[in-house]
Amino acid sequence: MARREICWTLLALLCCIALRVVCAGRQMPKLSDRKLCADSECSHPILMARALEDFYPQDCRFIPIRQGQVVYVFAMLKDSGNLFWAGSVQGSYYGEQEARIGHFPSSVVQETQALMPATVEVETDKWDFYCS
Template sequence: MSYPLVILLCVGLLHQTEGAVRMDKLSDNKICGDAECSYVLSMATALVDFTAPDCRFINIKKGQMVYVYSKLVPAEGAGVFWSGSVYSERYVDQMGIIGYFPANVMKEIQKFVEKTVKIPTSDMDFYCD
């Protein structure tokens, strides 16, 4: 790889995180379907409305379907959060936005992955735009 290309790549990465805000980590580990957390673990339905307290989370309406991509491993005494994306033609503006939500407001209705991996979270898991 040539040096100008490396410099352009680094500048591009810095530009992407320029407006980002580093938030506290919610957990040190997460459970995923693969090492990149790209596989959908399950589909869940919201039991109640959930309003995001900050930019790490997503708003969810009662009855909405959510693709679950990862499940945070809770620290002792901490809440359990999952990460996912809303699935619904009615909420097309929210589709593809991934964020956290409490597991206790969801009902898993279908599991897609049986074998999971536990991997460490990184600071990038909790950045906000």
């Protein structure tokens, strides 16, 4: 009887380990079904902005921003009344790490320089709101 219990315990442990590897990230609810970008891949920045205030997100879809940081905006979420943008924060906050791309409220930044017009409407997909 003890051998069978040990086998079930080991099997359960292996399943838990496997699920952690497979489910390390998760898809979060969409903030919008469409976004405005400069190109169909949203790979070119639309504008540069400077953070007016600190933003500390409670949600993995968003990026932290510190007052004064430069933010490169790549997309504006359309269905949310332009409340949220997607972009990349650069600067000493990340040190030697690569900059993260994520969402943030448009109200915490001020546009400093237009780079390209946001004229291409693109459907969002699950990767737009995926948390790793």
